[in-house]
Every structure is written in structure tokens, then in C-alpha cells.
Amino acid sequence: MRLALSLILALTVAAEPQPKPKFKGPGIGDRKGGPIRPESFEKFRNLSPEERRAALQNLPRERRENIERRLAEWEKMSPQDRQRVQGSYARFQEMTPEKQNQVRQLFRRFSETFPVERRLQAQGTIRRLKKADAEERKRIIESKRFLESYTDEERKLLEQMADELPDRQ
Amino acid sequence: MLDAKTTCPLQTDNADVLLDYCSRSLDPARRGMLERHMAYCSECREMAAGQAEIWSAMDMFDAEPVSADFDRRLYSRIADIEKVPAWERVWAPIRAYLQGQPAWKPVISAAAASAVLAIVILVRPEAPTAPVAAPIEIQEVVEAEKALEDMDMLRQLDAEPEGN
Numbered sequence: 532m533r534l535a536l537s538l539i540l541a542l543t544v545a546a547e548p549q550p551k552p553k554f555k556g557p558g559i560g561d562r563k564g565g566p567i568r569p570e571s572f573e574k575f576r577n578l579s580p581e582e583r584r585a586a587l588q589n590l591p592r593e594r595r596e597n598i599e600r601r602l603a604e605w606e607k608m609s610p611q612d613r614q615r616v617q618g619s620y621a622r623f624q625e626m627t628p629e630k631q632n633q634v635r636q637l638f639r640r641f642s643e644t645f646p647v648e649r650r651l652q653a654q655g656t657i658r659r660l661k662k663a664d665a666e667e668r669k670r671i672i673e674s675k676r677f678l679e680s681y682t683d684e685e686r687k688l689l690e691q692m693a694d695e696l697p698d699r700q
Numbered sequence: 701m702l703d704a705k706t707t708c709p710l711q712t713d714n715a716d717v718l719l720d721y722c723s724r725s726l727d728p729a730r731r732g733m734l735e736r737h738m739a740y741c742s743e744c745r746e747m748a749a750g751q752a753e754i755w756s757a758m759d760m761f762d763a764e765p766v767s768a769d770f771d772r773r774l775y776s777r778i779a780d781i782e783k784v785p786a787w788e789r790v791w792a793p794i795r796a797y798l799q800g801q802p803a804w805k806p807v808i809s810a811a812a813a814s815a816v817l818a819i820v821i822l823v824r825p826e827a828p829t830a831p832v833a834a835p836i837e838i839q840e841v842v843e844a845e846k847a848l849e850d851m852d853m854l855r856q857l858d859a860e861p862e863g864n
Binding site for chain 1: 835836839840841843844845847848849850851852853854855856857858859
């Protein structure tokens with residue numbers, strides 16, 4: 532009887548699930564890691580749904596959801612759009628880590644400064660500024676439309692973004 | 701001391717006086733006093749009679765004479781036990797347990813439980829937390845996450861008004 536009880540106790544203790552250590556990866560804003568290898572994204576993209584689920588299982592829920600959402604958006608893009616973004620990304624990767632961080636900060640400021648309904652217009656302005664030579668750029672900046680459409684702070688941000696963003700393909 | 705009715709050894713927690721009396725080790729003076737007391741104390745008399753029966757029974761027991769080589773044989777057996785292999789010494793308590801010697805039961809039970817626990821912990825398979833193992837390193841996942849984040853940013857910056 533005592534032997535049987537001991538065995539039951541031992542099996543009960545052993546049946547308790549062991550807590551798995553939480554994955555401690557770099558956070559979303561942590562950009563101190565090494566360079567990003569393009570093949571990592573392709574490898575991740577080509578995983579089966581089960582393999583992807585297994586790869587993400589130990590990430591915090593918010594990060595997992597962000598990755599899944601961004602990947603779904605990527606898959607929804609047309610081949611042309613995908614190619615264009617890949618081209619921009621290739622040039623972005625050629626930048627130094629410091630420059631890359633600067634672009635990320637500018638994008639954050641852009642998202643905070645412009646509400647969604649004004650972003651497309653602002654992005655069009657950035658593109659025009661990027662394409663323009665010095666003379667054309669001066670003309671745009673001094674134009675009535677530019678001065679009336681944006682505040683001083685917004686104009687400064689747009690000019691800075693035109694200087695720092697990678698070129699489109 | 702023992703001559704008065706109030707000094708009964710059984711009533712004064714001095715039963716050892718009676719035991720000494722029965723084993724004939726009480727000095728003559730105290731023995732006389734106790735016998736005078738027993739003349740009128742039936743309890744002490746009964747106890748003395750009971751003890752006397754035990755002593756007389758013990759007197760009837762004759763111990764077997766010890767053989768001349770008793771010590772030599774005893775030490776020889778001790779040496780034989782020490783020569784027994786370790787596994788036999790481990791097995792002996794288990795065999796004793798199986799033969800029903802109760803003193804070993806808690807020890808054997810605890811040892812068996814510990815052994816089962818150790819085996820279960822070491823051998824049991826991992827609980828299935830995912831249908832398949834991820835064929836990708838954590839670092840690669842983190843890099844893919846960063847790449848997706850950056851491409852999402854560039855995609856938003858690249859967006860054009862429809863029809864543009």
C-alpha cells in the first residue's frame with residue numbers, strides 16, 4: 532500500500548508540466564543587433580504554416596501578431612509592389628546602421644506628425660523633393676502651395692526625409 | 701523503615717526493594733523489615749510470590765555450554781559476510797522485504813518511488829508544444845522580424861495615391 536502510494540505521488544509530481552523559459556529576443560525598438568541577412572527573411576517566408584508557428588511560439592504575443600500581420604500584408608502585395616519595396620530595402624541595407632536608425636526615427640516622426648489622411652500627400656511631396664535638382668527643389672520649397680500646405684515643422688521634416696530616405700527603384 | 705503500615709514499598713514507589721528481595725540481594729536488616737511488613741501486606745506478598753516463581757523458573761534453565769572454538773567460528777562468519785559482493789548486500793534487504801520483513805518496507809518503498817521519479821523525469825518525452833520543430837534559428841527569426849518591420853516602413857513611404 533505504502534509502495535503504491537509512493538509510486539502514485541512520484542508519477543503525479545513528474546506529470547506536472549515544466550515551465551518553458553520565455554524567449555528573450557531583442558525588442559521591437561532594439562536595433563543594436565548585427566546586420567540583417569536577407570536570406571533570413573526568405574527562409575522565414577518559405578516556412579510551412581506549422582514550421583512558422585513553431586518558430587514564433589516563444590515570442591511574446593504582440594511581437595508574434597505584428598510579424599504575422601506584416602507577413603500577411605507582404606504576401607498580399609502585387610509582384611510589382613513587392614519588387615519596388617525590395618529595391619528600396621536593398622538600398623536601405625546598404626546604409627550604415629546609424630543612417631538606418633536615422634531613417635527609422637524620421638519615419639516615426641512622420642507617423643506622429645501626419646495623420647493618415649495627409650500621409651499620401653506628404654509622401655508625394657517627399658518624392659518630388661527627392662527627384663528635383665537643387666533649382667527645382669528651391670522652387671518647390673518656396674512655392675505657395677508648399678508653404679500653405681505644411682507648417683514650418685512639417686516642411687522641415689519633409690525636406691529632411693527627402694534627403695535621408697533611400698531612393699526608389 | 702518498612703515496619704509500619706504506611707511504608708509499603710508498592711505504595712511509596714519503591715518496588716525495587718521487593719525486586720532486590722526476590723533476587724536475594726537485599727541486605728539482611730532490610731530483608732527482615734520487609735518480611736515483617738509482608739506479614740500483613742497482601743499486595744507485597746503477592747508480588748514477592750510472583751517474582752519468586754520467575755526466579756525459580758530461571759534457576760531451572762541450564763544454558764548450553766559454549767564450545768571451545770565459538771569465538772573462532774564467530775569471527776569466521778563475520779569475515780564471510782564481509783566477503784559477500786556489494787550487489788548481494790544490496791539485494792539482501794530487498795529479498796528480506798520480499799520475504800515479509802516489515803522493518804525494510806518504508807525504505808524500499810521510498811527507494812522505489814525515487815527510482816520511478818528519476819526514470820520518468822529523465823526518460824519522458826517533451827510535452828508536444830508545437831507540431832514540428834522549427835527548422836530556423838531564433839536569430840534568423842529576429843532578423844526576419846526586423847526585415848519585415850523595415851520593409852513595412854519602406855512600403856508605407858513608397859505608397860502613392862491611387863491613379864498617380
